[in-house]
Structure formats: C-alpha cells, structure tokens
Amino acid sequence: MTKRLVRGFLRSLILILSTGLLVALCQAAPSAVIRSIGEVNRLSQNEASAALPVRLTGVVTYSDPEWGLLFVEDATGALFVNTKGTAVNFSPETRVTVEGMTAPGDLAPVVTRPVVKVLGAAPMPTPVPASINDLEAGRLDSRWVEVSGVVRLSPRKWGRTSFLLHRGGVATWVMLPRPDDGLAERFVDAVVRVRGVCGSRIRHGQRVGAQLFVSRPEDIVVE
Numbered sequence: 001m002t003k004r005l006v007r008g009f010l011r012s013l014i015l016i017l018s019t020g021l022l023v024a025l026c027q028a029a030p031s032a033v034i035r036s037i038g039e040v041n042r043l044s045q046n047e048a049s050a051a052l053p054v055r056l057t058g059v060v061t062y063s064d065p066e067w068g069l070l071f072v073e074d075a076t077g078a079l080f081v082n083t084k085g086t087a088v089n090f091s092p093e094t095r096v097t098v099e100g101m102t103a104p105g106d107l108a109p110v111v112t113r114p115v116v117k118v119l120g121a122a123p124m125p126t127p128v129p130a131s132i133n134d135l136e137a138g139r140l141d142s143r144w145v146e147v148s149g150v151v152r153l154s155p156r157k158w159g160r161t162s163f164l165l166h167r168g169g170v171a172t173w174v175m176l177p178r179p180d181d182g183l184a185e186r187f188v189d190a191v192v193r194v195r196g197v198c199g200s201r202i203r204h205g206q207r208v209g210a211q212l213f214v215s216r217p218e219d220i221v222v223e
Helices: 002-028 037-041 132-137 183-187
Strands: 053-064 069-074 077-082 094-104 109-121 144-153 161-167 170-176 191-203 206-213 220-222
Touching (some): 037 077, 053 109, 077 094, 132 170, 132 206, 144 170, 161 183
Antiparallel strands (some): 161 170
16 A cells, blocks of 8 residues: 555656646747847857747848848847848838848858748838948947948949948948949049948958948938
C-alpha cells in the first residue's frame, strides 16, 4: 500500500512538473520573437547569425526593389531589410509589419527572408539633423536624416539620378531610384537640404564612405 502511494505520488508530481514546464514554454515562446528594431540593433553579428525570428512594426523610409533595399524605422531605431529577389516596393510613409529572420549584414545585423504586410499610412519619423561628416563617420547608418550641402554632378552613373553633396571639404553620394532624367543638373551649384536614409558604401567588405538614399525629388529643397 505504501509503495503504491509513493508511486502514485511520484506520477502526480511528474505530471504537475511536466504541465508546469509546458505552460512555461508556451508563455516564453512569444517573448522569443524580437519585436523592436532597437533589439535587433543591439545584437552582435554573431548573435544575428542564429536566424532569430522577428516581427517588427515601423514606417518605411526608403524602398528600392531594383537593388533589394528596404529601410524601416520605429521609435527604437532604424533597420535595413534585405528584399533582394522579392521585387517588393513600398512608398515612404507606409506603416508595415515585417516578419523575418536576423542575419549578419556587412556592418550590422539585418533582417532577411522578410514577409512585409502593409498596415496603412503613417507620418515619416522626424529626420535626424546631420552633417556630411556625421554620415561619413557611420553613426547614422539606416537612419532617416536631413543634411545640407552644395550639389555637384556625380562622375559615376548607375542608370539612375545621382549627384554628390559637398560641405566643408567632404562629400557624399546622393541617389534616387529613378532614371537619370536631368533632375540633378537642375540643382548643380545650389545649396540644398536633403532628406533621405543614410547608407554605407562597401568595398571588399570594408566601409569606405556614406551614401544617401532619397525617395522623392520633393525631399530635395533649395536653400
């Protein structure tokens, strides 16, 4: 009788512990999904290589299906989403949910294998006031920024509108995802204020400078 009671007690204890563990795992599962851009930004490259699941909500600041670029920003930070091969295109001021996996990028963690759902319209975030030196230093990569400078024609062509923005002896590339239709020539030698997303120029795996991705001509204002 005593042995049967002991066995019964042990079975009950195991059942209780197993049930508690299952409940705990179920409760912990949602928190395993990364839900803010700031959390992704804080990952190391090694941590990002573990393909952690993300479900992020933010505003599109730049989209370029030809080059597979998508930048999204929320209250905690800004992030590059690799959309290469998907041909998806989203207008700025679009609120979206991005589900995907983390991955190491050229310089910082990114999101890959994205599934992007449009939630509706949303205002653009407040741009970070910046100098060209700030962009070149790499502190503002992926952020929506505002910078001023003098327009010079770009010696390189990518089949799209591009020019160089100069200030204080330094320059950065400015590019728009539209054919080269002479827009840049209209701004030559003018002092302009430009809003766009700060990106990096990479060569042989190393950052060699900045570039500014601008969605629309109206984001370039002559001062």
